[in-house]
Amino acid sequence: MIQFNQVSKFFADKAAVDEINLHIAEGAFTVLIGTSGSGKSTTLKMINRLIEHDAGSIQFAGKEIRSFDAQALRRRMGYAIQSIGLFPHWTVEKNIATVPGLLKWPSARRRARVSELLALLNLDDELRHRYPHQLSGGQQQRVGVARALAADPEVLLMDEPFGALDPVTRGTLQQEMIRIHRLLGRTIVLVTHDIDEALTLADNIVLMDNGRIVQQGKPLELLARPANEFVRDFFGRGELGVRLLALGQAGAAARRGEWLEESAPISADTSLREALSLFITRQTDKLPVADTQGAPLGVLHFDDLLRQREGA
Numbered sequence: 001m002i003q004f005n006q007v008s009k010f011f012a013d014k015a016a017v018d019e020i021n022l023h024i025a026e027g028a029f030t031v032l033i034g035t036s037g038s039g040k041s042t043t044l045k046m047i048n049r050l051i052e053h054d055a056g057s058i059q060f061a062g063k064e065i066r067s068f069d070a071q072a073l074r075r076r077m078g079y080a081i082q083s084i085g086l087f088p089h090w091t092v093e094k095n096i097a098t099v100p101g102l103l104k105w106p107s108a109r110r111r112a113r114v115s116e117l118l119a120l121l122n123l124d125d126e127l128r129h130r131y132p133h134q135l136s137g138g139q140q141q142r143v144g145v146a147r148a149l150a151a152d153p154e155v156l157l158m159d160e161p162f163g164a165l166d167p168v169t170r171g172t173l174q175q176e177m178i179r180i181h182r183l184l185g186r187t188i189v190l191v192t193h194d195i196d197e198a199l200t201l202a203d204n205i206v207l208m209d210n211g212r213i214v215q216q217g218k219p220l221e222l223l224a225r226p227a228n229e230f231v232r233d234f235f236g237r238g239e240l241g242v243r244l245l246a247l248g249q250a251g252a253a254a255r256r257g258e259w260l261e262e263s264a265p266i267s268a269d270t271s272l273r274e275a276l277s278l279f280i281t282r283q284t285d286k287l288p289v290a291d292t293q294g295a296p297l298g299v300l301h302f303d304d305l306l307r308q309r310e311g312a
């Protein structure tokens with residue numbers, strides 16, 4: 001869907017992005033991660049032409065992005081950023097309907113779309129009449145995402161969208177993004193500093209350093225088969241086992257043919273890392289695992305989990 005070929009961007013003769021090749025597949029959740037100043041935001045902003053590339057080509061839907069009218073291109077791409085830039089003197093409703101307003105949708109359609117998005121982002125419909133300063137940080141961020149999705153864009157670009165949030169709210173919003181991505185199947189490109197966020201969200205991780213792409217691939221590939229020492233160090237040797245646990249699911253690791261009546265079952269899509277916390281909080285070494293319909297699937301053993309970590 002989006003293809004970078006030998007793309008560079010220079011600021012004062014220094015390459016902020018240096019001859020990168022990148023393919024962003026339609027419907028995939030791509031996460032750009034890397035050291036500070038490595039060129040992640042610049043890469044993201046070149047996609048909607050907030051920054052114009054100096055060399056190489058960027059194709060969107062088969063055409064060089066320069067051939068699109070910049071405004072028209074941006075309306076096809078939702079954009080959500082940290083500290084979001086909601087308009088302070090506009091209500092939530094008006095903020096969310098910014099692009100539908102520009103596109104001159106009739107007001108009934110705009111109102112209906114706002115209701116749909118408030119529901120999608122788990123926001124109370126009453127909030128539509130509030131102003132941004134009357135919302136919590138997490139709610140503002142949800143409104144920012146709702147606004148980016150308002151005109152049903154083909155691509156959603158997100159620059160550190162949850163950077164300013166506390167870890168709990170951040171975790172909740174990450175789960176929401178996974179749900180929304182599954183539900184809408186949109187192409188999402190997200191920039192983050194947070195390794196765990198990248199591992200949780202990404203179908204495809206692009207690791208950058210000094211304007212270049214060091215490695216890209218599925219989260220497990222980068223963890224299990226780092227291309228070089230930089231990649232290995234970046235993902236942290238010490239915590240590698242725990243990070244790999246975040247990628248496994250209870251359903252796949254549970255022993256089939258076993259069951260426990262006395263304990264509340266956990267869902268098959270619980271990550272092994274969450275399961276690790278549950279073993280500790282429930283003070284147990286076995287957890288029953290149910291499938292997504294709630295039917296018994298098997299039993300997860302604490303020992304098996306430890307063995308998975310050692311295997312890492």
Ligand SMILES: Nc1ncnc2c1ncn2[C@@H]1O[C@H](COP(=O)(O)OP(=O)(O)OP(=O)(O)O)[C@@H](O)[C@H]1O
Pocket residue numbers: 011012016034035036037038039040041042043193
């Ligand atoms: N408008 C600009 N003018 C001059 N230099 C810039 C500009 N924007 C970015 N740069 C430089 O380009 C390089 C890449 O910046 P960019 O913001 O893309 O990195 P990043 O990986 O997103 O960084 P961070 O994680 O710290 O936000 C940095 O050295 C930065 O200082």
